[in-house]
Amino acid sequence: MISLVAGTRPNFMKVAPVWRALHARGIATRLIHTGQHFDAAMSDVFFRDLGIPEPDTRLHVGGGTHAEQTAAVLVGVEKELLAHRPRALVVVGDVTSTMAAALSAAKLGVPVVHVEAGLRSRDWTMPEEIHRVVTDRIADLLLTPSRDADENLAAEGVAAERVVFVGNVMIDSLHWARERPTDALARFGLEAQHYALVTLHRPANVDTREAMGAMLEALATIASRVPVLFPVHPRTVARAESFGLSGRLRTLAGLRVSEPLGYNDFTTLLASAQLVATDSGGIQEESTALGIPCLTLRESTERPVTVTEGTNVIVGMDGGAIAREVERIQSGQFKRGRAPEGWDGRAAERVAEAIERFLGGVPGARAAGVQGRPPVP
Numbered sequence: 001m002i003s004l005v006a007g008t009r010p011n012f013m014k015v016a017p018v019w020r021a022l023h024a025r026g027i028a029t030r031l032i033h034t035g036q037h038f039d040a041a042m043s044d045v046f047f048r049d050l051g052i053p054e055p056d057t058r059l060h061v062g063g064g065t066h067a068e069q070t071a072a073v074l075v076g077v078e079k080e081l082l083a084h085r086p087r088a089l090v091v092v093g094d095v096t097s098t099m100a101a102a103l104s105a106a107k108l109g110v111p112v113v114h115v116e117a118g119l120r121s122r123d124w125t126m127p128e129e130i131h132r133v134v135t136d137r138i139a140d141l142l143l144t145p146s147r148d149a150d151e152n153l154a155a156e157g158v159a160a161e162r163v164v165f166v167g168n169v170m171i172d173s174l175h176w177a178r179e180r181p182t183d184a185l186a187r188f189g190l191e192a193q194h195y196a197l198v199t200l201h202r203p204a205n206v207d208t209r210e211a212m213g214a215m216l217e218a219l220a221t222i223a224s225r226v227p228v229l230f231p232v233h234p235r236t237v238a239r240a241e242s243f244g245l246s247g248r249l250r251t252l253a254g255l256r257v258s259e260p261l262g263y264n265d266f267t268t269l270l271a272s273a274q275l276v277a278t279d280s281g282g283i284q285e286e287s288t289a290l291g292i293p294c295l296t297l298r299e300s301t302e303r304p305v306t307v308t309e310g311t312n313v314i315v316g317m318d319g320g321a322i323a324r325e326v327e328r329i330q331s332g333q334f335k336r337g338r339a340p341e342g343w344d345g346r347a348a349e350r351v352a353e354a355i356e357r358f359l360g361g362v363p364g365a366r367a368a369g370v371q372g373r374p375p376v377p
Contacts, residue, residue, distance in 0.1 A: 111140045
């Protein structure tokens with residue numbers, strides 16, 4: 001039996017195709033939902049949209065500080081693994097639940113498989129960067145979404161036999177959703193190719209009044225040129241209210257704010273947008289796969305392949321750069337990318353194959369307890 005951990009919205013999109021691929025091979029699974037995203041609009045709707053069953057266990061971690069969430073996941077996952085010891089624990093992505101669940105398994109000697117290993121932003125102000133590096137140190141099998149991730153792990157001294165390139169499982173879920181379009185454009189009164197879609201939630205953009213003020217100015221720059229739909233993350237709503245900026249957020253000319261959307265609704269809107277502006281790594285990937293121009297409102301990305309091969313342009317919160325890129329997009333002069341290697345909708349099949357080979361002793365780095373993990377320098 002294999003246990004899979006998901007805690008947040010982006011985790012569900014990565015776990016779903018892996019769950020389906022394992023079941024197609026007759027491999028029993030347990031699905032653990034940590035509850036890091038506990039709002040129904042951020043979690044429950046995704047199980048329905050992605051065609052996966054209700055979790056076998058919910059840990060109800062909820063909110064709190066990073067330390068509180070980490071501790072709660074550590075305790076909850078440890079209890080789950082002691083009660084239902086799997087042959088391996090699969091973690092995905094780079095959220096708090098990813099790192100904490102991997103650490104729980106490692107302490108119990110349960111082999112850890114990390115899907116989406118090797119990504120690096122080299123920005124240590126991002127909690128996700130810490131999660132990525134720690135999880136990759138702990139993991140026994142590291143499954144990478146792009147060739148630059150292989151290079152990152154090699155540079156960090158990770159043994160090649162622990163690393164398998166599989167491609168991007170997010171794109172598997174994107175294909176799933178594209179086959180299930182919704183009436184989202186009609187419901188929001190939008191015309192294809194005549195609106196921008198925005199998502200913003202990362203701490204660097206919303207956790208201080210200054211940062212959120214800069215974010216609103218960036219949105220104003222975009223909204224003055226093209227209508228903007230902004231499905232607002234609960235984290236962003238809470239921060240706006242605490243800073244006294246919720247009124248400006250909801251009355252900004254040209255900006256329409258909505259509740260969080262289900263995955264099929266969001267994918268339908270993304271596929272028909274003129275452009276997307278985001279601080280989400282997953283949406284950088286999805287927009288590249290769809291050929292939609294993407295403006296990343298951060299100073300760096302852990303997914304550089306979306307810049308070197310895809311449609312992504314990093315603009316930060318520079319109003320001038322944002323305005324220039326929007327005008328370039330509207331004139332049809334935007335960067336036209338291509339889908340990187342392994343972003344073909346079949347990554348989960350390669351994940352399942354790699355896990356089977358790993359559990360069968362190939363590659364040879366299968367851990368017994370913590371043996372086979374390199375020492376921490």
